[in-house]
Amino acid sequence: MSERAVKAAVLVIGDEILSGRTQDVNVAQIARFLAPIGITLGEARVVSDDEGEIAGALNALRTRWDYVFTTGGIGPTHDDITADAVAAAFGVAIGIRADARAILEAQYAASGTELTPARLRMARIPEGASLIANPVTGAPGFQIGNVFVLAGVPKICRGMLEDIAHRLQGGAVTHAVAVRLENAREGDLAEALGKIAADHPDCSIGSYPWFEELPGGGLKRGVELVARGRDAAELETVRARLQSLQRAPTA
Amino acid sequence: MSERAVKAAVLVIGDEILSGRTQDVNVAQIARFLAPIGITLGEARVVSDDEGEIAGALNALRTRWDYVFTTGGIGPTHDDITADAVAAAFGVAIGIRADARAILEAQYAASGTELTPARLRMARIPEGASLIANPVTGAPGFQIGNVFVLAGVPKICRGMLEDIAHRLQGGAVTHAVAVRLENAREGDLAEALGKIAADHPDCSIGSYPWFEELPGGGLKRGVELVARGRDAAELETVRARLQSLQRAPTA
Numbered sequence: 001m002s003e004r005a006v007k008a009a010v011l012v013i014g015d016e017i018l019s020g021r022t023q024d025v026n027v028a029q030i031a032r033f034l035a036p037i038g039i040t041l042g043e044a045r046v047v048s049d050d051e052g053e054i055a056g057a058l059n060a061l062r063t064r065w066d067y068v069f070t071t072g073g074i075g076p077t078h079d080d081i082t083a084d085a086v087a088a089a090f091g092v093a094i095g096i097r098a099d100a101r102a103i104l105e106a107q108y109a110a111s112g113t114e115l116t117p118a119r120l121r122m123a124r125i126p127e128g129a130s131l132i133a134n135p136v137t138g139a140p141g142f143q144i145g146n147v148f149v150l151a152g153v154p155k156i157c158r159g160m161l162e163d164i165a166h167r168l169q170g171g172a173v174t175h176a177v178a179v180r181l182e183n184a185r186e187g188d189l190a191e192a193l194g195k196i197a198a199d200h201p202d203c204s205i206g207s208y209p210w211f212e213e214l215p216g217g218g219l220k221r222g223v224e225l226v227a228r229g230r231d232a233a234e235l236e237t238v239r240a241r242l243q244s245l246q247r248a249p250t251a
Numbered sequence: 252m253s254e255r256a257v258k259a260a261v262l263v264i265g266d267e268i269l270s271g272r273t274q275d276v277n278v279a280q281i282a283r284f285l286a287p288i289g290i291t292l293g294e295a296r297v298v299s300d301d302e303g304e305i306a307g308a309l310n311a312l313r314t315r316w317d318y319v320f321t322t323g324g325i326g327p328t329h330d331d332i333t334a335d336a337v338a339a340a341f342g343v344a345i346g347i348r349a350d351a352r353a354i355l356e357a358q359y360a361a362s363g364t365e366l367t368p369a370r371l372r373m374a375r376i377p378e379g380a381s382l383i384a385n386p387v388t389g390a391p392g393f394q395i396g397n398v399f400v401l402a403g404v405p406k407i408c409r410g411m412l413e414d415i416a417h418r419l420q421g422g423a424v425t426h427a428v429a430v431r432l433e434n435a436r437e438g439d440l441a442e443a444l445g446k447i448a449a450d451h452p453d454c455s456i457g458s459y460p461w462f463e464e465l466p467g468g469g470l471k472r473g474v475e476l477v478a479r480g481r482d483a484a485e486l487e488t489v490r491a492r493l494q495s496l497q498r499a500p501t502a
Contacts, residue, residue, distance in 0.1 A: 186328050
């Protein structure tokens with residue numbers, strides 16, 4: 001474990017996310033998976049099912065961040081073009097690979113399903129990549145360089161992450177503490193909060209207002225304060241100071 | 252209404268989205284708001300609460316897409332730096348503006364709340380911007396050039412969109428039809444689906460596998476097919492062809 005900050009990006013591939021029809025949950029899921037390993041997300045992008053868009057974004061991200069995780073577009077249908085786009089981004093060949101084909105053959109034989117030419121597309125792997133196991137439906141993801149190509153279905157994406165953790169070199173783990181203030185307003189807290197943030201430059205402190213509709217029609221409001229940092233003892237000090245803001249009188 | 256494709260991007264600003272602690276819903280919300288106006292999302296990005304990150308992403312997006320919508324970072328606390336980052340991206344000055352200040356004064360006077368210096372930060376507007384009304388909490392967003400700066404709290408973000416629609420020049424509306432196939436598998440559909448897609452190059456057809464756990468422990472599976480296009484009659488033809496796949500025998 002180095003003390004260097006290790007940062008990653010997520011590249012979500014899919015027209016259905018951009019149309020608003022499907023709600024992405026993989027960015028948050030991957031972020032929560034990486035945090036205990038000591039890797040934080042520096043950026044996330046969503047692009048359409050277009051080879052040029054995917055390859056362009058991937059090349060921008062993989063040269064900037066330590067790791068990149070892509071989600072989506074690795075199934076058997078015509079709109080699944082991620083593997084080709086990744087090969088194009090890396091400038092390598094792509095074709096059906098024996099080990100990936102063997103996985104699919106075994107999987108479909110076990111379920112008595114025909115390995116159609118369309119399904120065989122899922123064995124197309126860019127040259128130089130290593131496979132990522134898919135414990136849910138078999139069809140593998142793959143890793144090439146610092147890029148991990150995962151499924152878009154959240155459950156499959158989550159399963160694939162299990163085969164990735166041991167390949168990642170994490171940094172110092174960032175801890176988080178949260179304080180939920182009731183009947184508080186950001187404008188009343190801001191000055192004291194700014195002072196706490198200034199006193200602890202190694203911690204990042206975020207302030208998030210929340211609103212809850214009450215059954216009677218009223219509105220309850222408060223502020224969630226979240227501090228992040230690598231020094232657990234310092235974070236505990238910060239947490240106590242943030243908690244003390246609950247007692248500050250509202251103006 | 253022009254027939255040109257009008258495309259937009261969303262820039263989500265916030266460490267809490269990147270940490271996985273908060274689930275973004277604004278990308279999908281904005282996409283669904285824009286669709287009937289004839290504007291589709293071409294890209295979305297999430298960046299951290301860092302002025303350089305925000306300004307860099309904003310300049311990349313605003314020069315490439317017709318419109319950009321940012322969400323988050325416009326409150327009164329130290330971590331709300333979006334307005335400054337937008338001013339930096341455009342290379343313009345920023346300061347407290349009289350009309351924005353008047354809105355805040357009226358709002359806080361009505362609720363008997365002190366207009367603290369922290370709250371006054373929400374009246375800091377980049378030079379040349381026009382305000383966007385906030386029907387929920389008063390503090391305005393703003394528009395500068397083709398960039399719309401909105402709140403991150405989903406309910407406030409949604410409220411601000413109502414003050415934006417009339418400022419947007421939409422293109423031809425993209426319609427969507429969806430067909431939900433039960434007990435279907437992508438690998439069995441892929442060939443026929445590819446043919447339909449090839450026959451209708453002006454429609455974009457997406458294929459999305461779904462899985463449902465049954466109460467008895469089993470798994471139900473199927474495929475959701477979504478076609479998009481501008482010609483409603485052609486889309487109806489495509490819908491019928493997609494629906495006919497339900498009856499195709501599984502191999």
